[in-house]
Amino acid sequence: MKKRPTIGIYGFTGCAGCQLALLDCEDELLDIFSALDIKVFYEAMSNNDDNALVDIALVEGSINTNKQTQELKEIREKAKVLVAFGSCSNHGCVQAMALGDGEWEQRFKQVYGDMKFTVAIPREAQPIHKFVKVDAYIPGCPPAKPQMLRALTQLMHGNQPTYTNSPVCLECMFRENECLLYNGKLCLGPLTIGGCTAPCPSHNIPCIGCWGIIDEANHISELKLLKEKGFKAEDIIRRFRIFGGSDIVEKIQKLLEVI
Amino acid sequence: MRALKLAKKDEKKLFSVLEKFGEVWSPMPKGKRFSYEKIEDPEDLVLHEECIRTILPVKKFLMPPDFNILSFTPQKFTINNEEIPFKIVVSVPACEIHAVNILTKFYTTDYVDNYYMKRREKLIIIGKSGLPDEHCFCHKTNTSIVEEGYDLFFFDLGDYYLVWVGSEIGDDIVRKGSDIFDENLPKDVSQKFVEFRKQKNKSYKNNPDMEGVTDLMELMYDAEFWDEFGDKCLSCGQCTMACPTCTCFNIIDDLELNKELGHRRRYWDSCQFKDYSLVAGQHNFRGSKAERLKLWYTHKLKAFIGHFGSPSCVGCGRCIITCPVDINVPTVVEKLKS
Numbered sequence: 001m002k003k004r005p006t007i008g009i010y011g012f013t014g015c016a017g018c019q020l021a022l023l024d025c026e027d028e029l030l031d032i033f034s035a036l037d038i039k040v041f042y043e044a045m046s047n048n049d050d051n052a053l054v055d056i057a058l059v060e061g062s063i064n065t066n067k068q069t070q071e072l073k074e075i076r077e078k079a080k081v082l083v084a085f086g087s088c089s090n091h092g093c094v095q096a097m098a099l100g101d102g103e104w105e106q107r108f109k110q111v112y113g114d115m116k117f118t119v120a121i122p123r124e125a126q127p128i129h130k131f132v133k134v135d136a137y138i139p140g141c142p143p144a145k146p147q148m149l150r151a152l153t154q155l156m157h158g159n160q161p162t163y164t165n166s167p168v169c170l171e172c173m174f175r176e177n178e179c180l181l182y183n184g185k186l187c188l189g190p191l192t193i194g195g196c197t198a199p200c201p202s203h204n205i206p207c208i209g210c211w212g213i214i215d216e217a218n219h220i221s222e223l224k225l226l227k228e229k230g231f232k233a234e235d236i237i238r239r240f241r242i243f244g245g246s247d248i249v250e251k252i253q254k255l256l257e258v259i
Numbered sequence: 260m261r262a263l264k265l266a267k268k269d270e271k272k273l274f275s276v277l278e279k280f281g282e283v284w285s286p287m288p289k290g291k292r293f294s295y296e297k298i299e300d301p302e303d304l305v306l307h308e309e310c311i312r313t314i315l316p317v318k319k320f321l322m323p324p325d326f327n328i329l330s331f332t333p334q335k336f337t338i339n340n341e342e343i344p345f346k347i348v349v350s351v352p353a354c355e356i357h358a359v360n361i362l363t364k365f366y367t368t369d370y371v372d373n374y375y376m377k378r379r380e381k382l383i384i385i386g387k388s389g390l391p392d393e394h395c396f397c398h399k400t401n402t403s404i405v406e407e408g409y410d411l412f413f414f415d416l417g418d419y420y421l422v423w424v425g426s427e428i429g430d431d432i433v434r435k436g437s438d439i440f441d442e443n444l445p446k447d448v449s450q451k452f453v454e455f456r457k458q459k460n461k462s463y464k465n466n467p468d469m470e471g472v473t474d475l476m477e478l479m480y481d482a483e484f485w486d487e488f489g490d491k492c493l494s495c496g497q498c499t500m501a502c503p504t505c506t507c508f509n510i511i512d513d514l515e516l517n518k519e520l521g522h523r524r525r526y527w528d529s530c531q532f533k534d535y536s537l538v539a540g541q542h543n544f545r546g547s548k549a550e551r552l553k554l555w556y557t558h559k560l561k562a563f564i565g566h567f568g569s570p571s572c573v574g575c576g577r578c579i580i581t582c583p584v585d586i587n588v589p590t591v592v593e594k595l596k597s
Binding site: 028031032034035149150152153154156157162165166167169170173174176177178179181182183189190191204215216218220221222225 | 324325492493501514515517532580584
């Protein structure tokens with residue numbers, strides 16, 4: 001039998017839902033387990049081998065403490081290919097919505113007061129590429145099954161995961177939905193990485209951008225459009241921020257100029 | 260070409276005739292819009308008075324948004340030979356039938372696209388001439404009348420429909436429904452037909468000035484307004500999905516996780532996406548949104564003429580009610596003319 005690629009699935013700060021999404025691939029679980037030699041997967045198994053060298057490391061979650069930074073660097077050293085798995089590790093996700101606004105320490109103090117931290121020193125949530133080289137990205141909050149399995153298969157064969165660099169609107173149109181943005185809803189579909197198969201707009205719920213911002217997202221045009229439709233600029237920018245993570249920080253300044 | 264009459268009182272019996280030929284698909288309400296859906300209930304077959312502009316055009320039957328074209332192992336490949344059922348699509352406006360004819364030309368000139376043709380041969384088109392709404396501009400693109408590409412075509416002439424037979428299958432349908440289709444046309448039929456056409460021509464409310472647009476596309480290629488459109492464009496790609504004559508697709512291979520088996524997927528792509536024109540070495544022929552918009556409008560209003568003899572915009576108005584930021588054929592034409 002051909003040697004199975006080894007894999008470690010690691011979780012940092014987040015809801016652990018991406019790992020759960022992997023376990024939710026019920027019909028394919030036996031295939032996943034027999035195709036890959038899983039060395040680390042704390043959410044799903046005991047007897048994890050923390051020291052194992054792995055062919056593929058799937059890293060979920062954002063980095064929120066100095067201890068996590070160290071652990072992430074150790075994973076990097078042990079892994080041939082390191083993959084950012086899910087929105088938290090890709091962009092920072094919800095916990096990074098106010099990244100770089102300079103008020104993190106103040107907010108932290110409001111919640112934790114003068115508590116002393118001994119095991120790990122907390123820091124502002126950051127995506128993993130701020131600390132280590134990331135070889136591939138699987139976006140999603142959580143990643144969708146077809147795209148996640150495709151990416152895993154490609155990684156197993158030693159290839160880069162491919163995903164179309166297209167917004168949510170592509171699959172939204174595949175499902176023949178009315179355009180919510182055209183109909184005056186605050187939908188972030190055109191700004192958001194697709195691949196989710198557009199479940200929210202298909203149920204008449206506008207896209208909230210949970211997969212992160214697409215390369216060419218035209219925030220300025222969408223902001224102008226939504227203002228014309230009667231939304232308040234600060235509310236729109238707040239919505240952009242929720243899942244925009246570190247990627248939105250540099251765009252915010254330009255958006256403020258438009259207001 | 261034969262013409263017959265269908266009395267409106269017999270309209271509801273049409274379904275039982277059509278279902279003998281395959282699945283019946285008709286425009287069904289979807290939010291404020293319509294979508295071609297498979298129907299089981301004869302009551303759902305409605306020949307609307309107005310032209311019905313579905314969210315996705317008839318092309319969704321002919322080149323599905325996402326499908327497997329073949330499966331492969333390291334040794335061999337097997338073409339996906341799934342049985343395509345006959346589908347009868349009802350209430351198709353003239354402009355859309357023009358669009359299907361354009362797609363067929365495109366997919367059969369030089370090389371025949373078998374995936375397309377397999378579906379085209381199984382698609383029965385029942386056209387219907389309706390009255391234009393505020394967005395229709397097929398009278399400006401010469402696509403308000405259609406002479407080929409349909410199997411049956413209905414005109415609403417008051418208490419009956421005038422039915423043109425456009426194919427052998429169309430002829431089979433009227434023979435099968437000989438109890439409702441009547442060969443004896445009323446004496447005033449030509450007069451009523453002319454009146455209908457006059458009425459229809461008077462009803463257009465959207466009148467973009469399309470004269471000379473092909474030449475202006477060339478002359479205005481470097482005009483500044485393209486950059487203004489580029490700044491506005493969201494690159495959502497909805498225009499290309501909704502356009503009945505857009506043909507572009509991408510092909511990728513998906514491998515199965517634990518077997519030596521792969522599937523080749525073909526799905527709609529859009530020239531408005533950045534990766535569409537991305538080539539090896541990270542070079543991009545059309546890196547800016549303005550360049551990509553120019554490509555699309557050149558294709559719709561100019562380039563297609565050189566290859567196929569007519570522009571590829573059929574005036575259906577989908578771009579108008581799809582683009583959230585108001586970039587569409589009439590607004591581009593207005594800029595070309597200003």
